[in-house]
Amino acid sequence: xxxxxxxxxxxxxxxxxxxxxxxxxxxxxxxxxxxxxxxxxxxxxxxxxxxxxxxxxxxxxxxxxxxxxxxxxxxxxxxxxxxxxxxxxxxxxxxxxxxxxxxxxxxxxxxxxxxxxxxxxxxxxxxxxxxxxxxxxxxxxxxxxxxxxxxxxxxxxxxxxxxxxxxxxxxxxxxxxxxxxxxxxxxxxxxxxxxxxxxxxxxxxxxxxxxxxxxxxxxxxxxxxxxxxxxxxxxxxxxxxxxxxxxxxxxxxxxxxxxxxxxxxxxxxxxxxxxxxxxxxxxxxxxxxxxxxxxxxxxxxxxxxxxxxxxxxxxxxxxxxxxxxxxxxxxxxxxxxxxxxxxxxxxxxxxxxxxxxxxxxxxxxxxxxxxxxxxxxxxxxxxxxxxxxxxxxxxxxxxxxxxxxxxxxxxxxxxxxxxxxxxxxxxxxxxxxxxxxxxxxxxxxxxxxxxxxxxxxxxxxxxxxxxxxxxxxxxxxxxxxxxxxxxxxxxxxxxxxxxxxxxxxxxxxxxxxxxxxxxxxxxxxxxxxxxxxxxxxxxxxxxxxxxxxxxxxxxxxxxxxxxxxxxxxxxxxxxxxxxxxxxxxxxxxxxxxxxxxxxxxxxxxxxxxxxxxxxxxxxxxxxxxxxxxxxxxxxxxxxxxxxxxxxxxxxxxxxxxxxxxxxxxxxxxxxxxxxxxxxxxxxxxxxxxxxxxxxxxxxxxxxxxxxxxxxxxxxxxxx
Numbered sequence: 001x002x003x004x005x006x007x008x009x010x011x012x013x014x015x016x017x018x019x020x021x022x023x024x025x026x027x028x029x030x031x032x033x034x035x036x037x038x039x040x041x042x043x044x045x046x047x048x049x050x051x052x053x054x055x056x057x058x059x060x061x062x063x064x065x066x067x068x069x070x071x072x073x074x075x076x077x078x079x080x081x082x083x084x085x086x087x088x089x090x091x092x093x094x095x096x097x098x099x100x101x102x103x104x105x106x107x108x109x110x111x112x113x114x115x116x117x118x119x120x121x122x123x124x125x126x127x128x129x130x131x132x133x134x135x136x137x138x139x140x141x142x143x144x145x146x147x148x149x150x151x152x153x154x155x156x157x158x159x160x161x162x163x164x165x166x167x168x169x170x171x172x173x174x175x176x177x178x179x180x181x182x183x184x185x186x187x188x189x190x191x192x193x194x195x196x197x198x199x200x201x202x203x204x205x206x207x208x209x210x211x212x213x214x215x216x217x218x219x220x221x222x223x224x225x226x227x228x229x230x231x232x233x234x235x236x237x238x239x240x241x242x243x244x245x246x247x248x249x250x251x252x253x254x255x256x257x258x259x260x261x262x263x264x265x266x267x268x269x270x271x272x273x274x275x276x277x278x279x280x281x282x283x284x285x286x287x288x289x290x291x292x293x294x295x296x297x298x299x300x301x302x303x304x305x306x307x308x309x310x311x312x313x314x315x316x317x318x319x320x321x322x323x324x325x326x327x328x329x330x331x332x333x334x335x336x337x338x339x340x341x342x343x344x345x346x347x348x349x350x351x352x353x354x355x356x357x358x359x360x361x362x363x364x365x366x367x368x369x370x371x372x373x374x375x376x377x378x379x380x381x382x383x384x385x386x387x388x389x390x391x392x393x394x395x396x397x398x399x400x401x402x403x404x405x406x407x408x409x410x411x412x413x414x415x416x417x418x419x420x421x422x423x424x425x426x427x428x429x430x431x432x433x434x435x436x437x438x439x440x441x442x443x444x445x446x447x448x449x450x451x452x453x454x455x456x457x458x459x460x461x462x463x464x465x466x467x468x469x470x471x472x473x474x475x476x477x478x479x480x481x482x483x484x485x486x487x488x489x490x491x492x493x494x495x496x497x498x499x500x501x502x503x504x505x506x507x508x509x510x511x512x513x514x515x516x517x518x519x520x521x522x523x524x525x526x527x528x529x530x531x532x533x534x535x536x537x538x539x540x541x542x543x544x545x546x547x548x549x550x551x552x553x554x555x556x557x558x559x560x561x562x563x564x565x566x567x568x569x570x571x572x573x574x575x576x577x578x579x580x581x582x583x584x585x586x587x588x589x590x591x592x593x594x595x596x597x598x599x600x601x602x603x604x605x606x607x608x609x610x611x612x613x614x615x616x617x618x619x620x621x622x623x624x625x626x627x628x629x630x631x632x633x634x635x636x637x638x639x640x641x642x643x644x645x646x647x648x649x650x651x652x653x654x655x656x657x658x659x660x661x662x663x664x665x666x667x668x669x670x671x672x673x674x675x676x677x678x679x680x681x682x683x684x685x686x687x688x689x690x691x692x693x694x695x696x697x698x699x700x701x702x703x704x705x706x707x708x709x710x711x712x713x714x715x716x717x718x719x
Contacts, residue, residue, distance in 0.1 A: 047185035049140035051104050052133060053082055055185075059164060059178035061088050064098035066105035067129070068120040068374055068408070069212060070351075070401035072688045073625040076210045077126050078133050080621050084203040085137030085196060086144075087161040088177070095211055097398035102377035108132060119375040121409050121516065123588040123686020126621055130684050131195075138193035140184075144177055147184035198619070198681070207624040212400070224356045224371050224399045229431035232358075233262050235422045236281040236437065238288050239270040241653035242297035243445055244511030247271060249291045255284040264288070265425040272422045274432070282437065298511035299652040302450070306343055309452040309473045309508065317471060317504035320483045321492040324500030329467035335458040337467075338539055340532050342455075343713045344524045346646035347448035347517055348441070348662055353402025355415055355444075356435030359423040366393045372401025373416070374409035382413025386420035387428065405636070406516035407446060411478060414513070415446075442662050443654040447646055448517030449475040451487075453528040458500070463540035465533070465551060468498045472525070473506040475514045482507075486516070490525030490693070495586055496533065496551040512648075518636060519689040522587040526693030527641070527700065530583035531711060534701040544582050544701065545570050556591045556616050556678075557584055563614035563676055564593035575599075578609070581701030583694040589685030590617040591678075594634070594694035596671070598702035605717045606703050608638060608671040611695060615675065618682035626687045627675040633691025634673055639665030641696035643715050663717075 046054035046062050054062040063082050069075045075095040083093050098105050106116040108128040141161060148166045149156040152173055160167045167174045198204075215221035240246070250271050252264040260280035265272045271288055275281035300308070330337055358370040367389065373379045376396050384391040401408065408415070419434040426432050436444060451474035458467030470491050476484040483492075483505045492503045517523055537547035545565045552558050561584045568580060577599050584593040595612040613630050620626050643663035647655045656662040700711040 047181040049143050049185060050136050050189060052098075052136035053086070053140040055140070055144070055177050055181035057178045057181060059092055059176040059181075060094055061086065061092045061177065063093065063095045063133075065095050066098045066107075066118055067125045068372055068376075068398055068401055068404075069095075069097070070120075070372060070404050070408075072125070072629065073210055073212070073622070074120070074125040075212055076208065077621050077625060078129055079211060080203050080206075080208055081130060081133035082137035082140070084201060085134045085193075086141045087163065087202075088137075089164040090203065090208055092164050092177070093211065100376040100380055100396045100398070117375060118377045119409070121374050121406070122520075123590070123688040123690060125686075125688070126684050127589065127686055130619070130621075134195050135193055138195055139189050142190045142193050143184040143187040144180050146187045147180040148175060151180065151183065204619070204621050205623070208622055210625070221400055223353055223402050224358060225353050225402070225435065227358050227370055227399075228433070229358065229360050232431035232433055233274045233276060233426065234278050234281045235272050235274050235426065235432050235434045236278075236285050236440070237267060237270045237272045237418075237422065237434075238285050238290060239440065239444065240290075240292045240297070241651075242292070242294055242299055242511075243513065243652065245292040245294050245297040247290060248293040251289040254287040254289075258284040258287065263426060265422075267418070267421050267425055269418050269421075272425060274426055296511065297652060298648070300648065301650045301652070302345065302647045305450060305510070305648070306452065309343075309450070312473045312506040312508060313452070313454050313471055315506060317506045318482045320488045320503045320505055322502045324467075326467055326469045326500045326502040329458050329500045330456060330469060332458065335460055335466065336539060337456060337458050338532075338536055339454070339456045340528075340535060340710060341712060342453045342528050342531070344451040344453070344527070345644070345714060346450050346512065346648075347523075347640055347644050348646050348656070349403075349405040349407035349446075349515075349517060350442065350659070350662060350664060351401075351403030351405060351407055354436040354438055354441040355407065356433065357416065357419040358431065358433045359420070360431045361429060366395065369394060369396045370399055371396070371416075372399050372404065372408055374404060374406075375413070378411070379413045379416035382416045383420040386417050387424055405518040406448075406520070407441075409516050410446065438659070439657045442646070442656055442658060445513040446515035447512065448523060449477070449512075449514040451524045453524065455528060455532045457532065457536050459536060459540045463542050463547075465496065465498050465536050465540075467500040468494065468496075468502070470503045470528070471506065472504070473508060474524075475510055475512075476507055477514050477516060477520075486521045488525065489521040490585065490587065491521075491529060494529065495554060495557050495584070496548075497553040498551070518633070519587055519692040522585060522689075522693040523637075523640070526583070526585040526587065527696045527714070530585065530694065530697035531700050531704075534581070534583075534697070535704070535710065543571075548582075548584060552584070554586070554591070556680075556682075557586060557593075559678055560584060560591045560593040560614040560616050563678060564595050564612050567612040567614065567674060567676055568595040568597070570595065577706075579702040579705040581698045581703070581705065583697035583701065585690070585693040585697075587686075587690045587693055590615065590687065590690035592616075592630070592690045592694050594691075594698045596695065596698040596702050598699055598706060600706060606642060606699060608669075608699055610672040610674070611638075611698070613673060613675045613691065613694075614678060615687070615690065616678040616680050616682075617687050617690070618680050618684040620677055621684065623677055626677055629687040630675045630691040631673045633689065634695045635665050635670055637692035637695040638669075638671070638699065639663070641699060641714055642669075642717050645715050
């Protein structure tokens with residue numbers, strides 16, 4: 001497929017909107033090439049070996065990634081798997097997003113549960129693709145070898161492949177992949193291709209250069225926000241200040257006077273302004289006068305919600321897990337007990353590229369949608385439903401995406417539904433780019449929910465934790481079961497061997513839309529568990545590392561904890577005014593321990609000097625990518641625990657709006673990070689999220705030792 005599939009009147013694509021209203025127009029040829037690469041199927045003229053691998057006549061290998069590339073390096077990781085088994089040279093490799101197909105490109109983590117869904121989530125990119133993409137490479141190799149053997153009339157067993165060159169030593173013949181690509185595509189694929197023994201890996205486990213970095217460094221890479229189409233209008237929606245509010249009436253007379261305004265329409269999420277450019281749309285939107293219906297709106301403040309959450313603790317709740325007799329052991333006069341309560345605020349995702357979608361109708365009644373989506377099949381169906389189109393008439397083109405952290409995963413596709421509604425309201429007959437400004441994104445909901453944790457524990461005469469009672473109050477992320485996995489994960493599967501354990505969930509319903517946030521439930525359960533166990537060990541007079549080792553049940557947890565403690569030289573004499581804290585959290589199958597060294601700034605806030613991180617994520621495809629993900633996760637988690645908070649004012653409006661008041665970690669606040677990867681022969685697990693959960697409790701534990709104060713509310717630094 002090529003850009004020629006689009007009608008000529010809609011084929012001119014230019015680049016780039018800046019963060020909000022800045023423009024930097026790219027050469028038309030560059031933008032057209034970027035669009036061509038973004039369309040399904042990769043470059044024209046390549047021969048398909050299977051659904052994941054194509055070979056060009058120039059021996060270029062195009063790999064179709066079923067996963068969204070948003071900075072985590074999944075394109076390079078999948079490429080390494082294919083190239084390894086294909087015995088290709090790294091310089092031959094190119095990667096494009098695959099077409100959208102929930103069956104062909106399903107995330108295999110869900111297929112085991114008979115759910116077919118193409119998706120990038122749960123740190124599952126490499127974990128679910130490891131064998132699949134290796135088999136795709138091995139299959140392509142076998143087909144190329146069969147083609148060469150057929151052409152040379154020699155046994156396939158005598159053919160060798162090395163760095164993209166096919167050879168037959170007995171006859172001295174050699175050829176590159178491109179010479180055999182067309183013939184190879186006609187070969188019968190092997191039913192069960194033989195995979196390499198790990199001892200023979202040449203690329204897997206090596207630090208290969210990321211394929212997406214050069215274009216991102218030079219600015220050549222094109223994101224959805226960069227794309228423009230001829231005759232396109234930009235659409236921005238004025239949303240209510242309160243979640244759950246709706247439009248009662250509006251006056252658009254002043255907005256329509258702004259030159260460049262094309263139309264104004266009421267939609268379910270507010271009032272949409274359509275204009276010829278972004279600045280005009282913003283200017284006109286600010287002139288709208290809207291009367292909102294607040295009958296179903298959330299008008300409570302964060303303080304009022306916190307009080308309502310606390311009242312929930314007096315209710316029975318729903319038991320997620322129960323072993324032993326918690327009530328009996330907590331009432332035992334021979335044990336020492338401790339209680340802690342921790343409040344976690346709403347958190348925004350704040351990706352660098354806010355939510356955006358480009359709709360381009362075609363003359364034949366079909367529709368192209370360009371966007372970054374974590375669950376593209378879901379979004380495609382959501383758009384089809386709103387627009388009244390058969391899904392086969394829509395082509396969703398996955399784009400390079402400027403971050404997401406869970407923001408682009410929504411069950412049922414409400415974000416795409418809203419965008420499609422805006423496109424439909426404009427008539428659906430010209431290109432529409434719908435996007436959020438930074439303020440729209442920060443104030444737009446789909447947050448990591450607010451949570452309240454209450455923990456009670458018991459310590460016996462030997463200093464061992466023998467009782468643990470944990471109650472969690474918050475919103476569910478998904479409908480259905482009474483006890484949602486995502487609310488209690490990390491608490492109901494506690495890593496510590498405690499004989500008397502009970503975890504309860506208290507569900508609340510709010511108009512504030514919740515959403516997955518990087519490391520999901522572990523963002524709050526990891527903090528609650530690891531700060532509470534630290535407090536309990538301190539009460540028992542136990543060392544934080546040795547005390548954990550005495551309670552941990554999993555040897556891999558123990559392994560990363562020992563490694564991190566060794567790296568940090570745990571127990572060493574520290575500079576005056578410095579303390580260390582430690583935490584170990586298993587999430588998404590990956591074991592991570594982190595030690596943080598913390599002091600106090602002159603304004604009394606925490607200063608994190610260094611974080612030592614040990615990670616066991618099974619077989620590592622690219623060590624540099626794993627280290628980068630741990631470093632990025634630490635920065636992301638540290639910014640959240642120190643500064644992150646979305647707060648509702650009296651009346652329910654959001655107080656934060658942009659990076660000036662929704663603080664993220666700044667470069668001068670970034671600690672030195674040292675990462676050690678534990679060698680493992682276990683199956684690969686995730687790296688994108690597991691670095692996040694341990695850093696918060698590690699810092700909080702050091703802060704408690706430094707100040708004598710338990711962290712009972714996040715963020716640590718009050719605005």
